[in-house]
Amino acid sequence: MAIQTILTYPDRRLKQISLPVETMTEQIRSLITDLTDTFTAAPGCVGIAAPQIGVLQRVIIVDVTRSASKKAKKDSSIHGNLICINPQIVESQGSIMFREGCLSVPDFTGNVVRSQSVTVSFRDEKFEERTISADGFEAIVLQHEIDHLNGVLFLDNVRSFKRDVFRRVKYQ
Numbered sequence: 001m002a003i004q005t006i007l008t009y010p011d012r013r014l015k016q017i018s019l020p021v022e023t024m025t026e027q028i029r030s031l032i033t034d035l036t037d038t039f040t041a042a043p044g045c046v047g048i049a050a051p052q053i054g055v056l057q058r059v060i061i062v063d064v065t066r067s068a069s070k071k072a073k074k075d076s077s078i079h080g081n082l083i084c085i086n087p088q089i090v091e092s093q094g095s096i097m098f099r100e101g102c103l104s105v106p107d108f109t110g111n112v113v114r115s116q117s118v119t120v121s122f123r124d125e126k127f128e129e130r131t132i133s134a135d136g137f138e139a140i141v142l143q144h145e146i147d148h149l150n151g152v153l154f155l156d157n158v159r160s161f162k163r164d165v166f167r168r169v170k171y172q
């Protein structure tokens with residue numbers, strides 16, 4: 001078990017493009033364990049990407065069942081815990097606006113327009129090829145995490161900083 005420190009904006013590593021994983025190695029297995037541990041330690045966190053813990057490799061984890069928001073999960077596909085290696089959006093449809101947050105941008109949330117549904121192909125933790133279709137909240141989270149692998153934060157996707165970015169309420 002190894003909870004890693006989450007890099008926060010404007011750390012330059014968050015702006016870099018991550019490399020594809022060629023084969024399953026001990027290093028990738030331990031990266032998946034670290035991501036799982038780090039993500040589990042953050043309450044209500046629904047997704048994490050390897051670059052957020054400083055590893056520039058194309059691995060993300062998404063699990064929308066961890067969200068406390070019933071509203072977010074309504075009309076959303078729910079696949080449970082998805083460990084995605086080299087995820088790729090192969091098809092997308094529609095559009096949906098959602099107020100996003102990110103462990104790497106702790107002080108702000110923002111309205112981002114995403115595809116309503118996506119088909120994603122990836123390799124799972126056994127390095128087997130899988131393709132899933134996701135919509136609603138789960139589709140949004142998948143797009144958000146895949147963006148991290150391309151050095152893109154939700155702040156890069158907002159239309160207007162003035163209208164669509166909000167300071168997070170701080171609890172003392």
Ligand code: ZN
Nearest residue numbers: 101102103104
């Ligand atoms: Zn994020």
